[in-house]
Amino acid sequence: xxxxxxxGGGLVQPGGSLRLSCAxxxxxxxxxxxxxxxxxxxxGLEWVSYISSSSSTIYYADSVxxxxxxxxxxxxxxxxxxxxxxxxxxxxxxxxxxxxxxxSAFDIWGQGTMVTVSS
Amino acid sequence: AIRMTQSPSSFSASTGDRVTxxxxxxxxxxxxxxxxxxxxGKAPKLLxxxxxxxxxxxxxxxxxxxSGTDFTLTISCLQSEDFATYYCQQYYSxxxxxxxxxxxxxx
Numbered sequence: 001x002x003x004x005x006x007x008g009g010g011l012v013q014p015g016g017s018l019r020l021s022c023a024x025x026x027x028x029x030x031x032x033x034x035x036x037x038x039x040x041x042x043x044g045l046e047w048v049s050y051i052s053s054s055s056s057t058i059y060y061a062d063s064v065x066x067x068x069x070x071x072x073x074x075x076x077x078x079x080x081x082x083x084x085x086x087x088x089x090x091x092x093x094x095x096x097x098x099x100x101x102x103x104s105a106f107d108i109w110g111q112g113t114m115v116t117v118s119s
Numbered sequence: 120a121i122r123m124t125q126s127p128s129s130f131s132a133s134t135g136d137r138v139t140x141x142x143x144x145x146x147x148x149x150x151x152x153x154x155x156x157x158x159x160g161k162a163p164k165l166l167x168x169x170x171x172x173x174x175x176x177x178x179x180x181x182x183x184x185x186s187g188t189d190f191t192l193t194i195s196c197l198q199s200e201d202f203a204t205y206y207c208q209q210y211y212s213x214x215x216x217x218x219x220x221x222x223x224x225x226x
Binding site for chain 1: 161
């Protein structure tokens with residue numbers, strides 16, 4: 001079964017750090033570009049970051065640029081999001097999403113992990 | 120960044136109805152548009168990509184059309200399981216952007 005499972009969310013104080021992980025299974029992870037998408041409570045979807053299959057190309061939303069770092073380990077079938085200098089407005093459910101290789105739409109999503117930034 | 124605007128933001132309908140949701144891009148995106156369905160507490164699910172191509176396993180009552188700046192998602196005969204929030208997304212350029220969502224509720 002094709003699956004993405006996020007972990008690493010939790011409660012963190014403003015200015016703190018957190019590292020999210022996304023474990024992939026059921027497909028050749030190294031062949032796919034990946035994304036992080038977040039959703040604040042009661043709000044819509046916001047794209048956060050993109051990484052190509054070989055990690056050669058990376059993009060960030062302006063709202064997280066300079067604070068978040070996306071990475072992957074194809075040997076471990078894992079995607080990561082290092083989040084530093086966290087702010088209250090980063091509070092959200094964070095989803096990892098696979099980018100369909102032909103269309104670039106997000107065809108597989110994880111169940112999400114909740115990040116709460118609060119003192 | 121390309122702004123995606125959906126209308127309406129919310130909508131009440133009955134099972135069996137035909138409903139249409141509109142998505143407008145602030146600049147031309149060719150057919151680089153996807154539609155997602157999200158139910159409460161769940162991850163989004165891809166319904167349509169390339170503006171009109173149905174994702175595998177998605178019922179044929181869902182259809183999409185449009186190109187350039189104006190797009191529509193149509194559900195031909197609403198079923199109870201279709202009451203959810205729908206998002207459009209452009210993947211023409213970075214940053215990827217989503218519409219604000221259309222919440223489809225039972226009348």
